[in-house]
Amino acid sequence: MTVSFESVPTPARDSGLVRVWREFAESRVALAALACVVALFALALAAPWIAPQNPYDLAQLSILDNKLPPGSQSIDGMTYWLGTDDQGRDLVSAILYGLRLSLFVAATATALALAIGAAAGTIAAYFGGIVDAAIMRVVDIQLSFPAILIALTLLAILGKGVDKVVIALVLVQWAYYARTIRGSALVERRREYIEAARVLALSPARIMFRHLLPNAFPPLIVVATVQVAHAISLEATLSFLGVGVPITEPSLGLLIANGYGYMLSGLYWIAFYPGVALLAAILAINLVGDRLADIMNPRLKR
């Protein structure tokens, strides 16, 4: 194989992170969204220490306090700022724990899907030929079906559970990463440093994962941001439909499903506030992702 010196140089991205950050910070909306994402993750991590009560511990719940409107007082003087649900659970605590579970599921699934998808896409791009055709055909077929349907089917077969939701999300999402990284790895593969690595007789695994993958990685960042938001939404939907997390560990989606039954009789807060938390998380992540996508889209640069 000859090395092509005429290959079109990609836009310079050497100043890297600093430049991306400077451009990112030009948008105040994006900065606010980023702050919101950080705050939500902090709240989720700190939930066991800052929540007024442990919503999973039935001993701490008082069934007498059930379905109280926002701002009510408990018997021992605690204020339920967002009201309580049908089991007398403080909604502030339930939302904090629900957020913790929702973000944990989404982050775990995204990390696993990213690892599997990036590896599969890199392998496809590096070897080409029949390996590439086989992997990408699976990706194409999978991407031609909506994520919600694949996840729903998997969970119908696997059953409920936090681990099963993670598995379903990973199986749904790996294909997006595989396709994205294959595209950028195909470009990188033709560059001189990969040729040099081959000449040095480095092992294919080393070339792929030490040289090709890191250089083909940046476009995945945008995809991953969008997919985290998507994972949160998908998990909430599946849990709302009753095939996601078990009732003992309510995520935000399950809290909303629980409030659905009471909404028609006017008890709006059980379904409303968990939804606001869910929307805040998804919206903030999408705003960050949108800004990143703008920065990284070379077609809008002139």
Place this chain on the structure above:
Amino acid sequence: MLAFLLRRISQGALVIAVMAVLVFLGVYALGNPIDILISPEADQAERAQAIARLGLDRPLWVQFGLFVASALHGDLGTSFVHGVPAVELILSRMPATLELALVALVIAVGAGVPLGLLAGLAPRSLFSRSVMVGSIFGFSLPNFWLGLMLILAFAVDLHVLPAGGRGETREFFGIAWSLGTLDGLRHLILPALTLAIYKGSLVIRLAYAGTREAMLQDFVRFARAKGLSPGRIVGVHVLKTVLIPVVTVLGLELGSMIAFAVVTETVFAWPGMGKLLIESIYRLDRPVIVAYLMVIVVMFVLINLAVDLIYMALDPRVRLAERSAA
């Protein structure tokens, strides 16, 4: 042209075959097919009969042959709950889902393309920024929660629209449609809107990005230099390039709307196939689940095929590439 069509059809057939194998393995190999395919209420004689009929005592590949043979005859088992053939049950629910998905699609495109196009023409304007932030908001809204909030606002608080169901229907061509009556329309508005907002936001973003990219291209500068009116440049030349990605995505989006209708139908008690799927999952009515999956796969393959054809008609680049490849 013909070669392209044949290639696409054989690809579609391959997808259907692969999905049949996966569904078969999911049902027959992962779970215990006796539990899955025979109602838990069946007595010993019925069980023995069903096992013999389905050939569950025979090797796996013989069973697969039987599954394929009966599937080709349109027989995917009988619903445990409803006691009718599963395929028939799903087809009877399909019009309701299609109606919902199509109305939602019309709303999404009808509002999304003009908004995205206008926003893309003046990307720095306040209008453009609010449309774009609004669209991010629109596709961030969890679909089911949006549905609940619409019910809360319009049905519970304002009492102006019904909270669920399909309302009065009128028959056209032997199928009941909600579109035919005022009451049916009132029932259709909220679920269709819920389904449309997410997709509409995506259409806005596509049209916006398409317009921005198109405006930078040489053909627009050329058209300006030729002295064409701005209205004609945007209305004919830009719109055409913008519509190409929208049409591709639309085909896929129609499919995904049908799939996403699972959620909307559950929220609004809309009696379509999606609600049937969820009920069947709750009640472990597995023949219906299997039949739903197979029907959906066939539907998706057909939609994708249709998209390819429209795409080819719209985009001369694809047509030419096909011709030179052939």
